[in-house]
Amino acid sequence: MSAVSDVRPGRRRTRAMRPWDWSLPPTGLAHREILTVEPATASGRPPLLFVHGVAHGAWCFAEHWLSAAAERGFSASAVSLRGHGGSGGAAQLGRATSRAYVHDIMQAITELPEPPVLVGHSMGAVLVQLVAERYPVRGLVLLTPAPAHGAWATLAHTLRTRPADALAVVAGRTMPMRPELLFTGLEANEAERLASRTGRESPVAQYELLRRRRIGPVRCPVLVVGTPHDRLVRVDDVERTAAMYGVEAQWLSGMGHDVMLDAGWERALDLVLDWVDVEVPPGTPALGPIRHTR
């Protein structure tokens, strides 16, 4: 199911040289939305930081998951990337890059009292992998992950089933977030309400999803979660993502792409939190594990 992974997907080694980060750093953001729900009592569990996907925002985790995770003793936060949800930067969204999004996540992390378990959904799953290769996260959860090896299968599938949507994406428009793509079990009204909350996506970041990423060593437990009924991320791609970390993907059958919102979100959240409780049990030190050999 999971393992402490030092596997190197795409065989990239540790990367110290990041000349573009030094010479063309992402611009700072005057306001960044971070929604947090704290547990009633401290439990010694690691904080959770949720990162949304294309055209979503922190709101998608605030709907159910943040408060439900807090009830189970987790300090649960979700960040809105620039130009998304309640964060600033909407005017510059047209040229936002994944590098800027990684910057936004790093900024959110440094505001946490200790290193978190990162939970990334869809495009957010690619972003949290890019964070994990440079920052010692306690654990990595990839939910219906966009493939770091390039989302060509998604584009090809879209071209076959919804050619107009695929052409829009190629032209730099945001992939239309239709309710039937995101949910399987919600009533039409509710599905429509949630889908209407999605916004725009940066065309640059969307194109970058097609890029093959070589991710460096990730030294933490990794959980990969997919659903066989996902209409955006292909089953093959989820399995390939899991294989890169030497783990087996976990499946949530009957759910749509947005596992934090679709009917059955409780089941999905339990899967994540149960895993965290096993892999990063309460009281785990911020850095570690320390091997005491005396």
Add this chain to the structure above:
Amino acid sequence: MTAVDAPPSRVVALDRGDAWCVVGAGPHGLSALKALLQSGIDADGFEREPEVGGNWNFGADNSRVYRSTHLISSKPFTQFPDFPMPDRFPDYPSHFQIKEYFTSYARHFGLLNRIAFSSDVVRCEPVEATDPSSRWDVTVLDRASGIESTRRYAGVVVANGHNWFAKVPEYPGQAEFGGEIIHSADYKGSDVLRGRRVVVVGAGNTGCDVAVESAQNAEHTWHSTRRGYYYNPKYALGRPSDQTADLLLALRLPLWLRRQMFKATLRLTVGDFEKFGLKKPDHRFFETHPIVNQQLPYYVGHGDITPVDDIERFDADAIEFAGGKRVKADLVVFCTGYLVRFPFLDDRWLNWSDDHPRLFLQMFTPVFDTLVVAGLIQPDSGQWTLAHWQGQTIARYIEARRDRPAVAARLRQRVNDETHRRFTAGTQYKESTRHYYEVAHQEYLGAIERTIHDLEAAR
């Protein structure tokens, strides 16, 4: 508990087994301690002050920042790559913000309860001086109680800083001088300058900062430098100039072209230094540690600073410069830099020659594989990206020693062979104590990265 195998004179109060000791909780000590813990290596930190920050702990005995100190390199390369400075910080944060930054770094990674504060490391001694893998006895003075105690560690990471021991020059007649002479080590703010006739000696970044503050506060300021320098602006073309410099490197432009572009930029923004009365630089770009000060030529142009030559001699109330110029002054500030000293460590352990340690990657000594120095670098850019990767290199090395001896042995061979290697990116630094530890940041980091790749090899 007293260790049985300790020499009779040495009482080891606690044997910490496989744990390592990290001396100092400045940026290099913190990043080394974090890297060790991150790799599952037990470690204790020791810091003589009650707080983290080292040099950036303004007002502490060994802090050398003054009230107005700001970074001279901008955030992107200066910050720890896994803990960026907050967006609310400016391009060039102040030392107050930097200390806040280090404190939040230490808190975030849970380092604060792993560091013994107000604990001065007074001696580090190998248990077996002839054994390159010797364990170490570290004697610590608890500054509150005045009690010394010794603990035994598997190894020691030394991160006690390289900018705290003042290098004070001596000139004929200096003792008879009736005015006041201070070193910038004791310069904490501009109060001391107010209304006085001030000679500032040295054109390092501190010397230029002090000369500018003096221009704003003193009756008059003379700035004595041994040679002409390039005074780089903090901003060029609307961006922090070090980011522009890194962009030229990222584009892989050759050294000669980068030199030409820098000279052209300086000529466009500042102009000809000689027209300000400053000396013409006697060296090419990148051959001295960069000076970043936009204001110095400005105050020279306003007549508040008079550039002068080297000091020749002191009189009772005046100073004579090379060429015979005499100036009546009542305060001299020596901004003449610092020397590297390890008061708790025998110089032999660090392979000293020509008054500085000769270490592989400026970290690893050929004498012991259980003694490592962090922070003995002066990059031509920001410092703490390098601090982070130095820490990671040390941790990977200890990991390799533990898990993959063949890999560690290969590194030992390089440590023995490559202690004289410098990281100059093709230039020849001017011979001076200030350039002993100078590194071209990207070349040095590239060498570090390759070393990490070697250490990550399976066998």
